[in-house]
Amino acid sequence: MKTLLLGIFAAASLHAPPFSHSISRVTAAQLPHSWHPGCPVSPARLRRVRLTYWGFDHRAHTGALVANENAVSDLVHVFSRLYAARFPIRRLQPIDAYGGKDERSLAADNTAAFNCRYVVGPGPRRWSVHAYGEAIDVNPVENPYLEAGRIHPRAGQRYLDRSNVRPGMAVRGGLLVRAFAVVGWRWGGRWTGAPDYQHFSATGG
Known part of the structure; x- marks a missing residue:
């Protein structure tokens, strides 16, 4: 049975469609939960990116994310590399599919970028890099954030x-971390004290 499944997965991978993406502008009306007046970037500086990704079901899917216009080319490069490597x-x-609620998105193991919110954790209130559309959380269940003894999600x-490496995980020297490093994005898993394994950002924050 295992051999049969491996054969099916290999066939699905072989006949998968090529990676593709499209970029479009967004309006405030399209961001009803993730943007509001007073956010550090305007909708005019954000873009919706539809792209192909490889699922845990060993099949190609089309998804979307919202990010800063300056981050789009980096993210397309990363996801094309991830797709090629399956x-x-x-x-x-x-x-916005989760009402702009970070915890709901994390619990659903959803990969998302822009969200106009503050940093999670101690210290003075300040905008998260997500609020600028220059950060992304990837596979949050497989890559949790450890904050003050709490696990998100x-x-x-x-x-x-993290030594028990399984599909979808971000690990030091692994494909996901290397793909972001190529475009100059830094990984939250390197943070001491409160590692954020799901988090990648253009600024390192």
């Missing part, structure tokens, strides 16, 4: 052992 992504939807607890 690196799995669970879901890829703008966070809770389902990420079974992935706390």
